Amino acid sequence: MSDPTSIQLIATVLFALAVIHTxxxxxxxxLAHIQPRHAGIWHLLGEVEVVFGFxxxxxxxxxxxxxxxxxxxxxxxxxxxxEPLFVFVIMVIAGTRPILDFTASVVRWTARYxxxxxxxxxxxxxLTFVPLxxxxxxxPAAMTLAALMLRDxxxxxxxxxxxxxxxxxxxxxxxxxxxTLTPFAAPPVLMVAGKWNxxxxxxxxxxxxxxxxxxxxxxxxxxxxxxxxLKHMAxxxxxxxxxxxxxxxxxHLMFLTxxxxxxxxxxxxxxIFLFFLGFATAYQRHQNPLILRExxxxxxxxxxxxxxxxxQQWWLQPILMDMDETTVYFGATALxxxxxxxxLTYLGSLVEGLSQEFKVALVAGAVTGGGLTVIANAxxxxxxxxxxxxxxxxxxxxxxxxxxxxxxxxxAILAFRVL
Numbered sequence: 001m002s003d004p005t006s007i008q009l010i011a012t013v014l015f016a017l018a019v020i021h022t023x024x025x026x027x028x029x030x031l032a033h034i035q036p037r038h039a040g041i042w043h044l045l046g047e048v049e050v051v052f053g054f055x056x057x058x059x060x061x062x063x064x065x066x067x068x069x070x071x072x073x074x075x076x077x078x079x080x081x082x083e084p085l086f087v088f089v090i091m092v093i094a095g096t097r098p099i100l101d102f103t104a105s106v107v108r109w110t111a112r113y114x115x116x117x118x119x120x121x122x123x124x125x126x127l128t129f130v131p132l133x134x135x136x137x138x139x140p141a142a143m144t145l146a147a148l149m150l151r152d153x154x155x156x157x158x159x160x161x162x163x164x165x166x167x168x169x170x171x172x173x174x175x176x177x178x179x180t181l182t183p184f185a186a187p188p189v190l191m192v193a194g195k196w197n198x199x200x201x202x203x204x205x206x207x208x209x210x211x212x213x214x215x216x217x218x219x220x221x222x223x224x225x226x227x228x229x230l231k232h233m234a235x236x237x238x239x240x241x242x243x244x245x246x247x248x249x250x251x252h253l254m255f256l257t258x259x260x261x262x263x264x265x266x267x268x269x270x271x272i273f274l275f276f277l278g279f280a281t282a283y284q285r286h287q288n289p290l291i292l293r294e295x296x297x298x299x300x301x302x303x304x305x306x307x308x309x310x311x312q313q314w315w316l317q318p319i320l321m322d323m324d325e326t327t328v329y330f331g332a333t334a335l336x337x338x339x340x341x342x343x344l345t346y347l348g349s350l351v352e353g354l355s356q357e358f359k360v361a362l363v364a365g366a367v368t369g370g371g372l373t374v375i376a377n378a379x380x381x382x383x384x385x386x387x388x389x390x391x392x393x394x395x396x397x398x399x400x401x402x403x404x405x406x407x408x409x410x411x412a413i414l415a416f417r418v419l
Contacts, residue, residue, distance in 0.1 A: 004314045004315070006066060007062070007063060007066060007067060007311065008311050008314050010059065010062050010066075011059050011308060011311030011312070012311065012312060012314075012315065014055045014056075014058055014059050014062075014308060015055070015308045015309070015311070015312055017055060018051055018052050018054075018055040018304075018308060019338050019375070021045075021051045021054075021055070022048060022051050022052075022373070022374060022375055022398065023373075023398040023399070025045075025046045025047070025048050025051070025395055025398070026046075026393070026395045026396075026397045026398070027046075028042045028043075028045040028046035029042070029043070029046040029393045029394060029395040030393060031046075032046060033393060046395060047297065048301070048374055048381065048384055048388075049297035049298055049300060049301040049381055049384070049385055050297065050300065050301070051301065051304070052301050052302075052303075052304030052305045052307075052308060052375070053300040053301060053303060053304035054304070055304065055308060056303070056304035056305075056307035056308050057304075059307060059308060059311070060072060060076075060307070063075065075310070076307070078310075079306050079307060079310055080306065081266075081303055081306060082263075082264065082266050083187060083302060083306070083342070083378060084298075084299040084300075084302035084303040084306065085266050085269075085270065085299065086138075086140070086259075086263050086266070086269060087140045087295070087298055087299055087302055087378060087379070087382065088295045088296060088298065088299035089259055089269055089270065089272075089273040089295075090138060090140045090141045090144070090256075090259055090260070090263075091140060091141075091144045091291060091294065091295035091298060091382050092273070092290050092291060092292060092295045093141075093252070093255055093256050093259060093273070093276060094137070094140075094141040094144040094145055094256060095144050095145075095148055095290070095291040095294075095295075095386075096252055096280065096287060096288070096290065097244060097286060097287050097288045098244045098248050098249045098251075098252040098286060098287075099145070099249075099252050099253070099256060100145065100148055100149070100288075101243075101244050101249070102244075102249045102252075102253070103130070103145050103149065104149060106129075107122060107125045107126060107129060107130070107149070108122070108236075110125055110129065111125055111234075116223075117227070117230070117231065117234070118233075118234035119230040119231040119232060119233040119234040120223050120227055120230050121234075122153060122230075122233040122234060123154065123219075123222075123223050123226075123230045123233055124219050124220060124223045126146055126149050126150060126153070126154075127146070127167070127170055127171060127174055127215075127218070127219035127222065127223075128174070128215050128216055128219045130142050130145055130146040130149070131146060131171070131174040131175045131177075131178030131179075131215055132178045132181065132212060132215060133145075133178075134175055134178050134179040134185055134186075134379075135178065135179050135180065135181035135182045135185045135186075135208070136181075136182060136185065136260075137185070137256065137260060138179070138184075138185045138260055138263065139175050139176070139178075139179040139185055139186050139187065139377070139378070139379045140378065140379040140382055141256065141260070142175055142178065142179070142379070143171075143175045143379035143380070143382045143383045144291075144379075144382050144383075144386065146171055146175065146383070147171070147382065147383040147386035147387050148386055150167060150171070150387065151386055151387055151390065153232075153233045154167065154230070154233055155387065155390040156232070157232050159229050160226075160229060161391075161392070162226075163226045163229050164390065164391060165396075165397075165400045165401065165403070165404040166222050166225070166226065166404050167222065168383065168387060168396060168401060168404060169371060169401060169403075169404030169405035169406075169407075169408060170218045170219060170222045170371075170404075170405075170408050171371075171383060172370070172371030172372075172376075172377070172380050172383060172401070172405055173218060173370065173371030173405050173408035173409055173412060174214075174215045174218055174219065174371075174408065175370075175371070175377070175379055175380075175383070176341070176367050176368075176369075176370025176371050176376070176377045176379075177207075177211040177214055177215060177367050177368065177370070177412050177415075178211060178212075178215050179367075180203060180207035180208055180211045180367055181200075181203060181204055181207075181208035181211070181212070182200050182203055182208075183198050183199060183200060183202075183203050184263070186367060187340075187341070187342035187377070187378045188341040188342045188344065188345040188363060188366040188367055188370070188377075189203070189207075189345070189363060189367070190342070191342050191345045191346040191349060192345050192346070192348065192349045192359070192363060195349050196349070196359055206360060207360075207363070207364065207367075207416075210415040210416055210419050211367075211412070211415065211416075213415055213419070214408075214411045214412045214414075214415035214416075217411050217415075218407075218408040218411050218412075221407075221411075242285075244286050245286070248283065248286050251279070255272065255275075255276045255279075258272050259272055259273065277290075291386070294382070294385040294386060295382075297381075297385055298381040298382050298385055301381045302378055302381065305340050305343075305375065309339065309340055309343045312339065312343070313347055316335070316339065316343070316344070316347055317347045317350070317351070319331070319335075320332070320335075320344065320347060320348060320362070321351060324358075325355070325357045325358050325361045326361070328358060328361050328362050328365060329361040329362070329364055329365040329368075329416070329417065330365065331365065332344050332361070332362050332364075332365025332366045332368075332369065333365040333366075333368045333369035333409070333413070334369065335369075336365070336366050336368075336369030336370060336372070336376045336377075337369050337372040337373045337376050337402075338373070338375070339375070339376075340375060340376070340377070340378065341366035341367065341369065341370050341376055341377055342366075342378060344362070344365075344366050345362060345363055345366050348362045364416040364417075367412075368409060368412045368413055368416060369409065371405040371408065371409060372401075372402055372405050372406075372409060373398060373401065373402060374396075374398065374401065384396060
């Protein structure tokens with residue numbers, strides 16, 4: 001391990017503070033309730049989506065003071081912000097009423113043919129079908145759709161706190177592993193698939209079928225455990241909202257598909273998105289308010305993670321490379337909880353001469369731990385932003401999420417390591 005520079009040391013300290021801050025947001029939200037005079041600043045510090053952007057800004061100030069403008073701006077220009085931009089765009093489009101209504105209709109239609117109570121069937125499908133669709137429409141889009149559907153069905157009425165946390169834990173884990181049927185949908189897979197020549201058949205045979213089984217077990221277990229609280233999910237909205245025309249749904253699906261196809265080309269998908277905004281404005285009667293605020297906050301979070309994470313290679317990469325196949329799987333699972341899983345696999349892709357077994361173990365570990373914390377997987381902040389309003393004091397407790405995500409994570413471990 002080479003000696004770190006002063007900037008790298010400062011960045012590592014700030015990264016650690018950001019992680020601690022992420023786990024402390026519930027405390028800041030509590031302060032906002034008991035100290036209304038300063039509620040504004042406490043609410044700001046209690047926004048999980050603000051945390052990494054805030055500490056990344058502190059890092060930039062240090063860099064300006066120590067290294068000067070030229071080196072600081074050069075570092076920022078060297079960062080790849082395509083993922084934060086893509087997540088912002090895909091969240092807004094996937095969260096539109098036509099896309100949401102279409103997905104809900106497919107889920108409800110499928111639920112009729114399952115030999116289950118309709119509420120149980122809805123719950124099961126939202127936590128299986130939608131996360132697995134993330135392999136094709138990308139994980140951020142799947143997370144957005146699943147979270148919005150849960151918000152409008154399961155969380156539309158008061159349910160137990162235990163059910164809320166278990167649902168979020170299963171959702172986060174299932175989205176993380178559910179995107180492994182293809183080489184382009186899960187951020188940690190996307191980082192390495194091209195360089196390591198992993199195609200769709202390799203993904204399905206190595207990861208996909210195991211992930212699909214784990215997704216079904218996780219969702220089915222949660223469904224059976226809370227079956228008595230799920231009946232109201234079968235109830236449809238009785239408000240007289242006009243149906244979205246098929247033509248409008250098709251146009252929105254075309255926009256969604258185009259953004260997914262050009263996910264690696266920010267200039268293209270941002271252009272498509274600007275055109276989409278004009279179209280959505282022209283047909284506002286078929287739209288709910290766009291989730292621009294939530295999507296911007298998530299993009300800010302991920303951009304901060306990109307800036308801070310770019311200075312962590314000096315200690316992360318040697319740790320990973322000193323591990324064997326088994327150790328790297330569990331090491332990646334654990335490290336993912338406090339870093340971004342895509343960052344881990346990216347660091348692995350920089351090393352030449354790795355065995356196929358090591359590569360598979362690294363990626364499997366990265367997706368396995370993707371549900372343990374809000375920072376573990378890029379789509380998690382999207383689900384967090386959409387669902388946190390349904391929790392006490394509008395905050396999802398990090399420890400509660402971690403405990404709730406442990407059982408489905410253990411199922412994923414068994415699927416990837418035993419099967």
